[in-house]
Amino acid sequence: MSTTSSSTTIGSASTSQQSIDYLSYLNGLTPVPFNPNTVINALLQADQAPIQNLQTQITNIQTNESIYKSIAADVTALQSSAFNLTLQGSVQANTVSSTNPSAVTASAAPSVQAGTYTVAVGTLATATTAASTAPLSQAIDSRAATTPLNALNLSAVPTGGNFSVIVDGKVQSVFVDPTKALLDPSGALMQLQSAISAALNDGSATVNVGVSGNKVTIGISGAGASHTISFGAAGDTSNFLSVMNLSTVQGSTTNGALTLTSSGNVGVAQANAPLSSAVLATPLNASSGIFSINGVSIAWDASADSLNSVISRINNSAAGVNATYNSTTDQLTVTNKTTGQTAINLADVTGNFLAAMNLAPGTTTAQILGTNASVTVNGTTVSSTSNTITNAVPGLSISAAAKTTDGSPVTLTVGPDTTGITKQVQAFVDAANKLINDITTTQQKDATTGGYSQLLGDPTLLGLKDSVLTMITGRLTTSGPYQSLQDVGITTGSVGSLPGTTSNLTLDSSKLAAAIAANPGQVAALFNGTTQTNGFQGVAQQLNTFLQQESNPVTGPFALYQSSNDAQIKTLQSQIDSMNSMIDQQRQILTTQFTAMSNAMSLLASENMLFSMTNTTSSSSNSGQSG
Secondary structure, eight states: OOOOEEEEETTEEEEEEEOOOOOHHHHTSSSSOOHHHHHHHHHHHHHHHHHHHHHHHHHHHHOOOOOOOOHHHHHHHHHHHHHHHHHHOOOOOOEEEOOOOOTEEEEOOOTSOOOOEEEEEEEOOOOOOEOSSSSSSSGGGTTTSSSSGGSSSSSSSSOOEEEEEETTTTTEEEOTTSBBBTTTTTTTHHHHHHHHHHHHHHHTEEEEEEEEEEEEEEESSSSSSSOOEEEEOTOOOOOHHTTOOTTEEEOOOBTTTTEEEOOSSSSSSOSBBBBBGGGHHHHHHHHEEEEEEETTEEOOOOOOBBBHHHHHHHHHHSSSSSEEETTTTTHHHHEEESSSSOOOOOEEEEHHHHHHHHTTTTTTTEEEEOOOEEEEEETTTESSSSSSSEEEEEEEEEOOSSSTTTOEEEEEEEEHHHHHHHHHHHHHHHHHHHHHHHHHHHHHHHTOOOOTTTTTTTTHHHHHHHHHHHHHHHOOOOOSSSSSSGGTEEEETTTSSTTTTTTTTTOHHHHHHHHHHHOOOHHHHHHHHHHHEEEEEEEHHHHHHHHHHHHHTTTTTTHHHHHHHHHHHHHHHHHHHHHHHHHHHHHHHHHHHHHHHHHHHHHHHHHHHHHHHHHHHHHHHHHHHHO
């Protein structure tokens, strides 16, 4: 807004009136345009100082709280390590070596006396097995001459192409048409017969190829010379040989004759087809039914289930067996999951599924009963249903994997697990040092700031550190060669230094190993001893109890510290919120006042402009009259 002037003449006197632009005036006071918010913030800055102080207090509390949480984690870690050392399995652990680990291994509880044990394995435990007493499927004999090859119940779908027969070293190729029956003049077996006859080139020899007993049979008789036959060559394009179980079949004539047969049944149950289409030799007598194995019921549905789905249902049940189907032998086998001579209880409840599987339900006819293990330990023979023998020596678990040779028993040597015990003790020492060092750090000058932590002199932390050190370094008993942990290698300071020169703990593993070898029981008592048993409480027992109390989530000092800090932070934050509310109210009042002032100044400026324009017009009029 620009400044304007006007003048009037009254009588002989002349006066001049200057209009004032206050906003321009205020803007001229600073190098930047006037901003009311800047003034308001400046006015309220003094009110912000107490809030910043409170926020600093909250930050300090949170920092201390973070340190406490870290040390609380150290306490939990040390308590866990101490608890481990209260267990016999940690400080009195045994190790077992075997002169023949491929036949016999063992583990020994702390109660097992150190020494040697001779073990001879007479028999191993085996599991009872029930297997089909006959092939499950219908034989293909009666259908080989009329049923297309690809419609037979085979182990796989036969593919068209060629396969090879090698006669006297000469490779003959035979064509397979899956749509032809095996014994059709154009069928694969008749083509094979022709190929062999032609390759023999033996006028006196007769070749007959056919199907008998669910297997392919190849016969040569009356040969005037020696001949050899085998099957398969690189480049064969049909899977005929594997489907007919001829891939590994070979032979030579003897006295002019040779008979070859498939290595397994050719016609087999269709394990993936519905049971109603599985081509079983014994048909199912119902559309659905139930059978039981070891008292567990298994349901089946002839149209919805396949042999493989029923097998899966058996294996996933609580019957305690494993069922498998072998397409080579065309048999279903059920085996107990546990070893021993216990029979498998098989029964058809409704329907005849197990009977169709040729498992002779209700009898043990189809079963080979398992055997119990027989093991002789230090001259005493025991029997066990398992190959893990636990009834020979209390606490000694022997695992038998093979029979031993007569007169050559396995020797087991039981002794303290020095390596394992040392590892547990070192973990304990490391956990204690972590706690002690973290507390010590809170009492030292910060290398960066040069200041001390607000936890300097904190009685809870210092008391915790002193208690832990006192328990670990204190004397536990006045009898025996090992009266404190220092006697078995745990001291303050490095090995060889004077006690008390440092608060860090060190472990002399050689000294600990020597003590374990000399008296493992007393070494263990230094950690897990009880007043009732040993007349004193071991260090691990003391620490475990003490640190459980310290880390109690409700009554422990760390929990109480957390609770107290949370309450302080809540109170301080409430004060901050209240102050911020008051400042917001004051800011609103000041903003309203500055807005009103600005509006008033704008109105005044407008009036000044109107007044100036009026004066200018009046002056121009007077000048014209004077002329």
